[in-house]
Amino acid sequence: MTAPERSDVELLRAHADGDPLAFEVLVRRHRDRMWAVALRTLRDPEEAADALQEALISAYRAAGSFRAESAVTTWLHRIVVNACLDRVRRRQARPTVTLPDEGPGEPADRRDQLAERDTAMAVDAALGRLPIEQRSAITLVDIEGYSVAETARILGVAEGTVKSRCARGRAKLAVLLGHLRNLDAPATVPAKSSAGEEVVS
Amino acid sequence: MTPGDDSPPPPPDGLAVHPDLDRLADLDAGLLDPAAAADTGRHAASCPRCRATLAAFVAVRKDLRTLAPPVLPAAVAARLDETVARLRADATVPAEAKVPPPVADPPPAPRPVPISSGVPPRPPVVDLSETREQRRARARRLTGRVAASVIVAAALVGVGSAIVQKKDDGGTVSQSAAIPGQQEHTTSGGAGGGSDYGPKADSQPERTPGSIPPDAALPSYDGSSLLTAIPAIVSRSAVEIITRAGLSGPAGALSDSARRARCTASIPDTSGILIAVQRVVFSDQISYVLIYADASGRRSVVVVSSTCGDVPIPQVLYRHQG
Numbered sequence: 001m002t003a004p005e006r007s008d009v010e011l012l013r014a015h016a017d018g019d020p021l022a023f024e025v026l027v028r029r030h031r032d033r034m035w036a037v038a039l040r041t042l043r044d045p046e047e048a049a050d051a052l053q054e055a056l057i058s059a060y061r062a063a064g065s066f067r068a069e070s071a072v073t074t075w076l077h078r079i080v081v082n083a084c085l086d087r088v089r090r091r092q093a094r095p096t097v098t099l100p101d102e103g104p105g106e107p108a109d110r111r112d113q114l115a116e117r118d119t120a121m122a123v124d125a126a127l128g129r130l131p132i133e134q135r136s137a138i139t140l141v142d143i144e145g146y147s148v149a150e151t152a153r154i155l156g157v158a159e160g161t162v163k164s165r166c167a168r169g170r171a172k173l174a175v176l177l178g179h180l181r182n183l184d185a186p187a188t189v190p191a192k193s194s195a196g197e198e199v200v201s
Numbered sequence: 202m203t204p205g206d207d208s209p210p211p212p213p214d215g216l217a218v219h220p221d222l223d224r225l226a227d228l229d230a231g232l233l234d235p236a237a238a239a240d241t242g243r244h245a246a247s248c249p250r251c252r253a254t255l256a257a258f259v260a261v262r263k264d265l266r267t268l269a270p271p272v273l274p275a276a277v278a279a280r281l282d283e284t285v286a287r288l289r290a291d292a293t294v295p296a297e298a299k300v301p302p303p304v305a306d307p308p309p310a311p312r313p314v315p316i317s318s319g320v321p322p323r324p325p326v327v328d329l330s331e332t333r334e335q336r337r338a339r340a341r342r343l344t345g346r347v348a349a350s351v352i353v354a355a356a357l358v359g360v361g362s363a364i365v366q367k368k369d370d371g372g373t374v375s376q377s378a379a380i381p382g383q384q385e386h387t388t389s390g391g392a393g394g395g396s397d398y399g400p401k402a403d404s405q406p407e408r409t410p411g412s413i414p415p416d417a418a419l420p421s422y423d424g425s426s427l428l429t430a431i432p433a434i435v436s437r438s439a440v441e442i443i444t445r446a447g448l449s450g451p452a453g454a455l456s457d458s459a460r461r462a463r464c465t466a467s468i469p470d471t472s473g474i475l476i477a478v479q480r481v482v483f484s485d486q487i488s489y490v491l492i493y494a495d496a497s498g499r500r501s502v503v504v505v506s507s508t509c510g511d512v513p514i515p516q517v518l519y520r521h522q523g
């Protein structure tokens with residue numbers, strides 16, 4: 001006989017009430033998406049794994065503070081994002097490789113030769129060049145599909161701040177990904193919307 | 202600011218100038234107040250340049266949606282299972298039965314959220330960010346099995362376990378929970394091994410620059426053959442892919458993000474973003490190939506000695522700018 005599947009809220013409350021298995025069920029239900037957010041935010045699998053583990057420990061201990069004012073997933077993701085942002089703030093100036101500043105103005109004759117995977121890499125790399133506040137907002141809204149309101153709750157900021165971070169981030173990405181290169185020719189709108197398909201003059 | 206805007210055509214409506222990129226981004230994001238949005242929208246409707254800019258934002262969103270969701274690596278999933286198992290065990294095992302944390306060097310990380318007042322305080326859990334070396338040593342033995350992870354959890358709380366200390370060949374002290382009946386893996390770090398996250402190939406013969414280990418799986422290149430192999434290397438060892446695969450993957454010890462960061466920081470005159478790493482034999486020497494790409498897709502290649510990340514300045518064996 002199979003018990004009916006418990007909702008997220010039921011699982012979290014059961015855990016807070018001492019159910020030893022409820023938290024594990026909840027984690028297994030949502031960990032893929034939490035991993036995606038952590039990895040996109042931190043861009044380092046090892047750091048993301050540490051942050052996700054840290055978030056789970058926090059969530060495990062803080063379950064009793066959940067007040068059902070937001071969805072459990074929003075609450076969980078807020079903890080994950082906070083863990084990621086804490087790690088970013090904590091880590092010392094860490095050697096990183098960066099794209100050259102001249103990127104968008106360079107000839108890009110070979111862009112249309114890149115395979116689809118390279119395109120995804122380019123998008124991912126461009127995303128990595130955004131300030132973490134913009135990257136977090138764009139990850140949640142444009143990649144993970146959260147609403148602006150949910151993202152505001154996850155990030156703990158006003159909705160207008162989320163919109164502003166997304167707007168600034170998208171503007172940078174439009175430049176980095178070359179979608180604005182052909183504006184010298186007003187009649188020519190980017191032929192294709194995908195970075196990999198764009199024809200660059 | 203609109204890129205390439207040397208002599209813009211005059212705005213075709215009442216606006217004094219073309220809206221700049223940020224204003225159009227604000228319009229796209231719904232940030233403008235109704236009056237400003239109406240003005241800017243009216244302008245954009247009759248201005249090909251501004252329409253193209255707005256279309257670029259649509260293209261960006263489309264690009265972002267095409268990013269495939271990253272797959273949770275099995276090793277990370279096992280680690281999360283282990284964490285939950287430990288938390289559960291900590292909540293049930295009497296405090297006096299617990300083994301104190303064997304290492305205490307890094308301070309505990311601040312918690313993202315306060316400990317709930319609604320849940321009885323629980324004994325501290327061994328946070329793996331404080332015991333990274335333990336995890337890596339343990340990962341060599343676990344081979345990603347969740348069942349084994351639970352055994353480790355039990356071992357850590359004192360059920361038939363012992364704490365041992367050892368010194369690895371890199372000179373760093375690590376500690377690990379000994380699991381009766383399990384032995385250290387000593388497999389080599391060539392492609393196609395296990396799926397663990399921790400280092401297991403790092404102490405293999407690559408520690409001796411110039412010597413070739415009995416690891417015949419490593420591809421061998423010279424300057425000319427390497428260039429033709431770049432697409433294949435990128436295909437099988439993109440950074441995100443190899444780090445999911447762990448140290449048994451094609452990047453060997455550079456799957457470890459900290460070592461990779463040390464390595465890349467120590468190589469002079471590199472630019473672009475690192476897109477692939479592979480452990481290879483280059484001109485009869487165990488080496489790492491690092492491939493960078495810039496924003497326009499141009500690739501550059503650097504081959505460095507296998508000590509990269511372990512020494513302040515690695516030997517650069519080969520360099521090619523695409």
